[in-house]
Amino acid sequence: MKNFFQTGILISGLLLCMSCDHKTETTAYSPDKNISVHFNLDKEGAPLYQVIYHNDTILQPSPLGLLLQNADFEKDLTIADMHIIDRQETWNPVWGQYDEINADCTEMSIDLKNKNKQFLTIVFRVFDNGVGFRYVLPGDTDAVIRQELTGFNLSSDNMAYWNGSDWETDEHFYIESKLSEVDQAKMERSISGSYSQSSPCKTGFNTPLTMETPAGNFISIHEAALWNYPAMSLCLDPQSYRMNVALPDMNGVTAQVQLPFSTPWRVIMLGSTAGELIESSLILNLNEPNKLTDLSYITPMKYLGVWWEMHLKLSDWSLESGKHGANTDNVKRYIDFAAEHGIKGVLVEGWNKGWGEWKDYIFTQPYEDFDIVQLANYAKSKGVLLIGHHETGADVKNYISQMDSAYQFYKNVGIHTVKTGYVGKIANQYHFDQFMVNHFNETVIKGSQYQIAINIHEPVHPTGICRTYPNLLSGEGMRGQEYNAWSEGNDLNHDVTLSFTRNLAGPMDYTPGIFDLQFLNTINKDYKKLTPAQKEEYKWQYRVRTTLAHQLALYVVFYSPIQMVADLPENYVDQPAFDFIKEVPVDWSDTKVLSAKIGRHVLIARKGKASQDWYVGGIAGEKPFQGTFLLDFLEDGPEYEAVIYADTKDTSWDKNPTACMISKQIVRYGDSLPVKMVAGGGIAISIRPRF
Ligand code: NOJ
Numbered sequence: 127m128k129n130f131f132q133t134g135i136l137i138s139g140l141l142l143c144m145s146c147d148h149k150t151e152t153t154a155y156s157p158d159k160n161i162s163v164h165f166n167l168d169k170e171g172a173p174l175y176q177v178i179y180h181n182d183t184i185l186q187p188s189p190l191g192l193l194l195q196n197a198d199f200e201k202d203l204t205i206a207d208m209h210i211i212d213r214q215e216t217w218n219p220v221w222g223q224y225d226e227i228n229a230d231c232t233e234m235s236i237d238l239k240n241k242n243k244q245f246l247t248i249v250f251r252v253f254d255n256g257v258g259f260r261y262v263l264p265g266d267t268d269a270v271i272r273q274e275l276t277g278f279n280l281s282s283d284n285m286a287y288w289n290g291s292d293w294e295t296d297e298h299f300y301i302e303s304k305l306s307e308v309d310q311a312k313m314e315r316s317i318s319g320s321y322s323q324s325s326p327c328k329t330g331f332n333t334p335l336t337m338e339t340p341a342g343n344f345i346s347i348h349e350a351a352l353w354n355y356p357a358m359s360l361c362l363d364p365q366s367y368r369m370n371v372a373l374p375d376m377n378g379v380t381a382q383v384q385l386p387f388s389t390p391w392r393v394i395m396l397g398s399t400a401g402e403l404i405e406s407s408l409i410l411n412l413n414e415p416n417k418l419t420d421l422s423y424i425t426p427m428k429y430l431g432v433w434w435e436m437h438l439k440l441s442d443w444s445l446e447s448g449k450h451g452a453n454t455d456n457v458k459r460y461i462d463f464a465a466e467h468g469i470k471g472v473l474v475e476g477w478n479k480g481w482g483e484w485k486d487y488i489f490t491q492p493y494e495d496f497d498i499v500q501l502a503n504y505a506k507s508k509g510v511l512l513i514g515h516h517e518t519g520a521d522v523k524n525y526i527s528q529m530d531s532a533y534q535f536y537k538n539v540g541i542h543t544v545k546t547g548y549v550g551k552i553a554n555q556y557h558f559d560q561f562m563v564n565h566f567n568e569t570v571i572k573g574s575q576y577q578i579a580i581n582i583h584e585p586v587h588p589t590g591i592c593r594t595y596p597n598l599l600s601g602e603g604m605r606g607q608e609y610n611a612w613s614e615g616n617d618l619n620h621d622v623t624l625s626f627t628r629n630l631a632g633p634m635d636y637t638p639g640i641f642d643l644q645f646l647n648t649i650n651k652d653y654k655k656l657t658p659a660q661k662e663e664y665k666w667q668y669r670v671r672t673t674l675a676h677q678l679a680l681y682v683v684f685y686s687p688i689q690m691v692a693d694l695p696e697n698y699v700d701q702p703a704f705d706f707i708k709e710v711p712v713d714w715s716d717t718k719v720l721s722a723k724i725g726r727h728v729l730i731a732r733k734g735k736a737s738q739d740w741y742v743g744g745i746a747g748e749k750p751f752q753g754t755f756l757l758d759f760l761e762d763g764p765e766y767e768a769v770i771y772a773d774t775k776d777t778s779w780d781k782n783p784t785a786c787m788i789s790k791q792i793v794r795y796g797d798s799l800p801v802k803m804v805a806g807g808g809i810a811i812s813i814r815p816r817f
């Protein structure tokens with residue numbers, strides 16, 4: 127794998143404040159001058175900031191501040207000092223959507239002093255595609271943060287694409303509504319059906335919260351570099367469009383920290399098109415460079431898994447069930463299939479003792495019918511990597527007590543990628559609180575010490591720390607494919623909203639690739655035996671509400687360096703469309719959004735890492751999409767062969783989802799290709815130079 131090269135950060139244009147005591151305001155501009163951040167102290171000495179993008183006022187003056195146990199930074203503040211500098215940086219990610227990322231920005235630091243002569247610095251970074259700001263507390267003692275006062279006073283009744291605020295999980299539906307239309311009924315619709323929930327307010331959001339302003343600009347609010355601090359939700363007043371940061375606290379303590387301390391960045395991503403949000407690297411740019419020197423075990427890959435069969439109830443995680451999926455013979459079958467088709471990884475869930483009560487799992491003891499050493503050697507002999515699994519069942523204490531031995535155990539048998547899981551309510555904690563944020567981060571750091579890469583399910587939302595620790599490969603943090611197996615399923619606009627919301631935060635282990643989209647017929651119920659009324663009743667259950675071409679397209683549309691090939695191996699046999707999944711990369715050197723409308727459709731082109739091959743993926747929501755796109759991203763000169771996997775005129779997600787037409791065409795730079803997607807449909811194209 128390519129190593130990490132840090133090109134260094136150049137700092138220039140220092141602007142110092144000579145007599146700051148009298149100053150009460152200052153402004154910083156993005157390098158291209160299209161974004162301005164205005165900071166001021168109001169009459170009471172309270173800090174405010176305002177964000178303008180082109181001429182669109184994104185945020186009215188909005189509150190800033192921090193309350194500590196022994197210090198308040200709310201009002202009666204003066205500016206003690208300030209600096210504005212230009213930062214220039216270009217860096218190369220270990221894996222990602224690009225080969226090279228530019229992180230140029232203007233940095234404005236404002237040192238504030240309260241009445242008791244205590245200090246707080248607010249640092250803004252203004253990029254061409256958004257703004258980040260954080261609080262920095264100087265000192266060398268312990269400190270208790272009681273409350274963060276940050277607000278986002280939106281200036282208009284934006285259209286919002288949101289999931290309801292919840293300190294436990296993001297596994298929710300997305301709702302599309304104006305801010306003024308957010309109400310409790312919609313909150314209930316969004317939050318319904320997950321295993322544990324705790325909403326801080328009647329109307330609020332988890333982040334990324336993505337919006338379109340009346341002027342047609344796009345905003346997404348999230349956070350970056352979440353270390354030693356709780357994860358953010360937002361509470362909204364639908365009348366005034368004001369939102370404030372809502373952090374879970376434990377008995378009045380939001381965060382217990384050691385000074386000096388920097389809070390996570392509050393991030394406002396901005397774009398004049400929705401596609402620019404997807405193309406943005408802002409969250410990563412607000413994180414520290416890679417800290418790992420040993421990258422040898424970090425493997426971007428596609429993977430099969432003893433997984434979907436359990437979600438379909440064909441087999442089970444536990445041995446006691448009498449239909450244990452993780453048995454040696456079954457896993458060998460997956461390894462054979464992976465080797466035959468060039469799929470690098472095989473995930474095995476339910477391999478260890480303790481399954482049953484969703485607690486007290488033992489991470490070093492395989493069930494008797496799972497010969498882990500034999501399987502690891504077998505996989506190795508076939509060039510396949512086993513992927514481990516640690517379901518904690520939210521019994522975090524139990525997991526913490528075994529983490530070292532569990533990682534050592536996997537390392538000993540040669541397993542270097544581990545999926546973790548936190549299903550359920552964690553005793554005395556929220557999934558989003560400081561303790562749990564620290565725990566999730568600790569799995570990544572400890573993982574790196576044992577050459578283990580991590581994929582966290584039921585996590586806190588990603589915040590770009592995979593730049594600093596690229597062994598954090600992916601995570602869940604949304605209603606993924608699993609919900610299609612056993613709930614009322616994901617709605618038609620779900621996938622095409624996730625691209626513009628959850629996936630902006632970081633890689634997403636959605637688990638695409640289901641080919642048998644109507645498994646109700648054969649598995650969960652004997653569909654043929656149902657009465658017409660029952661058929662109507664179950665119509666929305668136990669199926670995937672997309673076409674086959676849509677499932678293929680998700681490998682390009684959703685970004686993750688590990689992507690599951692989620693269906694049962696037998697469902698791929700003799701399926702020509704499987705060729706696309708076999709070929710599509712998971713690591714990219716370039717990414718371009720060709721066409722995008724939130725909740726409607728998205729069409730993305732990505733170039734494979736160290737290759738000249740391009741892949742295009744498009745998906746549609748509840749309405750069909752038709753258009754053309756220009757092949758202006760290809761190199762001018764060579765001929766390319768495009769292999770197109772498309773919905774046919776007879777394809778429909780509910781009646782004929784697997785109808786997929788595969789055609790070939792010679793194309794060149796500057797040509798255009800038509801796109802036709804039915805409701806819930808998609809298109810997937812490989813475009814490779816002809817030699
Ligand atoms: C929930 C995870 O999201 C899913 O992928 C996993 O199979 C189950 N928990 C069991 O651990």
Ligand code: CA
Nearest residue numbers: 297583584602
């Ligand atoms: Ca889950």
